[in-house]
Amino acid sequence: MRIWPQCIPCIYSARAREVLTSDIPDREKVFVLTALAAELSRANPFSSTIRLATETYRLVKQGTRNRDPYYEFKRESNKLVAERLLPLLKEKVERLAGYELFRELLVASIAVNSLDPGVPGYEKLEVNLNVKLGRDESREAYELLKRATRVVYALDNAGEALVDLEVVKLLRNMGVEVWVLAKSQPYQNDVTLEEAVELGLAQYARVVGTGSDAAGPILGELSSEALDAISTADVIIAKGMAAFESFEEWTPSKPVVHVLRAKCVPVAAAVGVGVGEGAIALRKPALARNASF
Template structure:
């Protein structure tokens, strides 16, 4: 998904947020903001993905502030809230594939641009997929032997775990996280902090610190696994923005809440809709 005009102010907001989280030093913060905005002005185009621009923004903010994980505090709070809410909300969902998929989608309510009170409120709502290809995906899953789940935000792992365990009854499921910190995306350290590292049979990383994934930057291991997977369950808008650039091959299920208007428009749903879309 290429950048559209509405993405420009959102990227500017990202610069200010990342810099504010990265340092309390006003001079460093001002430099990080100045350089981050320069990245946007030099790269923003209808021919470029927002993922590519955001990746460069985060890299330069981390370099200037010497903070490798600006969103650490945000991620810790997301993990805490998710651990607290999962036992409260999970009984509302059937203990089957469709129920576990909806529960996983509920975790995608988490977003670093949303305040925690809004997140708590939305998590107590019921997931109804406006686009629902879950039955098609399940039929494919019955014949699959190798499945990737591309994880999104740090707190979502609690909501993903029941789905991972259900799918693992018939296929090898690999949980994919980020190699190093970017935004509030899940890393191996976050799995350890969440205390559920040992509950996932197989975990690899993308080899990158990019929102979503930029395949040309990804590790050889990830590219091999991605190419060999029978099915891929891609969580969140970042993976949709990145992978929708490639031709559809019928094996990627995008599972997300469309939390921004450009993504919602690209998919063809109203803002804040849940989708389970097979492409």
């Protein structure tokens, strides 16, 4: 997605916090912070938000000598969701089936998407299942999935992935073959391939690595296996803002169901919802849709 002015201080704020809370000496923190400022100073009105976020995070990992700065946050997120949210969710949906179950699970996954320390204001380990949908195309998405043979499910955050597991189980019960797409290396609190397997997703889906630690499915960063999964799927379910921002730059030839919480003005404006609202939004294939999303 093309950068907005407020994206620059937003990215720097997140990266600066990662550096300042690291264990490296203060002298080294200064060098890393100035390197981040230099990287962001090269941005122009045509820069990509998702590429800037990726490159600056790589600088943080290199500068702090920590390949996974959010390791503990991810573990705590999974524990929080497993112990406190999933029991409530399962009780809430136990009498639901079909479309109603599908929609309720997606809304719950959007609520858990609030566990996102890479976005200012979303750093706390707390979840509320109540979320307002500013855009709801879940019925059309469900009808597409009922006719699908193969679906790619692109994961986002830890914690959230445990709710995604419930969606994947539902898709399997519908007779759909599911390929789960997870980061090959750590990016913020996103789920890696190894973590997706540990959470049990490989029992219900084929788990595929993206090929890198890029924030989203960026062309040039995706593995051949990930590209093959995307190109052969009937429908793609893309979780989170990073996937949305990536697909603003290139659109697959298959329908994409975006499931996210719009945590900032640029993404909210692009999706057509208010800041803080959730969205289940359908992106039509590149050859079939209009120029606007």
